[in-house]
Amino acid sequence: MVNPSQAARAAGDTGPRAWSTSASSHIPQREDVDSFQHIFEVLQSALTSARAVDEFGFDPELTDTILIPVLRPLYRAWFRVSTAGLGNIPASGSGLVVSNHAGAIAVDALMTQVAIHDEHPAHRHLRSLTADLVFRLPVLNELASRAGLVRAKVPNAEGLLTRGELVGVWPEGFKGIGKPFHKRYQLQRFGRGGFVAVALRTGAPLIPTAIVGSEEIYPIIGDARRLAKIFDLPYFPITPTFPLLGPMGMIPLPSKWTIEFGEPIATAQFGPEAAEDPEIVFALADQVRDRIQQMLIAMLMHRTSVFD
Numbered sequence: 001m002v003n004p005s006q007a008a009r010a011a012g013d014t015g016p017r018a019w020s021t022s023a024s025s026h027i028p029q030r031e032d033v034d035s036f037q038h039i040f041e042v043l044q045s046a047l048t049s050a051r052a053v054d055e056f057g058f059d060p061e062l063t064d065t066i067l068i069p070v071l072r073p074l075y076r077a078w079f080r081v082s083t084a085g086l087g088n089i090p091a092s093g094s095g096l097v098v099s100n101h102a103g104a105i106a107v108d109a110l111m112t113q114v115a116i117h118d119e120h121p122a123h124r125h126l127r128s129l130t131a132d133l134v135f136r137l138p139v140l141n142e143l144a145s146r147a148g149l150v151r152a153k154v155p156n157a158e159g160l161l162t163r164g165e166l167v168g169v170w171p172e173g174f175k176g177i178g179k180p181f182h183k184r185y186q187l188q189r190f191g192r193g194g195f196v197a198v199a200l201r202t203g204a205p206l207i208p209t210a211i212v213g214s215e216e217i218y219p220i221i222g223d224a225r226r227l228a229k230i231f232d233l234p235y236f237p238i239t240p241t242f243p244l245l246g247p248m249g250m251i252p253l254p255s256k257w258t259i260e261f262g263e264p265i266a267t268a269q270f271g272p273e274a275a276e277d278p279e280i281v282f283a284l285a286d287q288v289r290d291r292i293q294q295m296l297i298a299m300l301m302h303r304t305s306v307f308d
Helices: 006-014 016-022 030-048 060-078 107-120 140-146 152-160 173-177 194-202 225-230 246-251 273-274 278-302
Strands: 083-084 095-101 125-128 168-170 204-214 258-261
Touching: 006 083, 030 246, 060 107, 060 140, 060 168, 095 107, 095 194, 095 278, 107 125, 107 168, 107 204, 107 258, 152 168, 152 194, 168 173, 194 204, 194 273, 258 278
Parallel strands: 083 258, 095 168, 095 204, 125 168
Antiparallel strands: 204 258
16 A cells, blocks of 8 residues: 555655746836735735635635635635545535645645635535634735634534534644645645534534645745744745745645545534544544545546646
8 A cells, every 4th residue: 555655755756847937037017016905905905804714714705706816816826726526515505625735835725715716606605613713814814804714612613613614724733834845745744533523513514625736836845943932833934945945935835726525425424412522533533534634635646747
């Protein structure tokens, strides 16, 4: 059997030849500046005006007209995301999208949100469960709430699923996005299976999701732990370009992404009381994790290049 590290090596490192051809040499024109200024002005107006939002601050209109369009060029032109298995996302009703996590910062969550919104026939909004760190950052915390991100708390997840929302969870957490590059596409621990307990209590199906391409955008070759402690961060990534190139080093490498949504795993037949049974919870968590890992291995074995 091919293990994850072998699959990563077999699939992985043919991309440097494409770096120079993938990066854009576009010089900003006056119309580009005007466009960005317009977006900034509309965004500033939206954030300071009274708009219809839910109890978490989600603003569907702002998300559809400003936030998703801002992310769309990154999705389409930079990462060139392709999707598979969109039919496994329900057109209505609850569902818990469970995905691998990587890339130093949570770009994968944003790209998954765009994928479901733009590519799925129902154009659904994904409500991503997000670490408290995001909501401690000025300005970003307001944007996150308006975009539908929600603090990763059990009551929040259960409330969203109970009313039929599509919720996204990345159980690896900081262990996933902060792992070193040599461990790419090797899933980290899924915690204690809290996401499974939430699905069981609400009867929401678990949708295993695998993302290939996110590991290469910021290859982590080190962790400046002293700096992480100073800035109260879970890690401070060192990549081939950051902090060596300063702000320029924060530009993600243009890897080619694929997001695949796997066949849902039903939970309704167990009943809500199963959420209190550790054996069922851990078994389902392992099943989801194994499914995602196998999807990743299969996707990597069929990938010919990181950047094409």
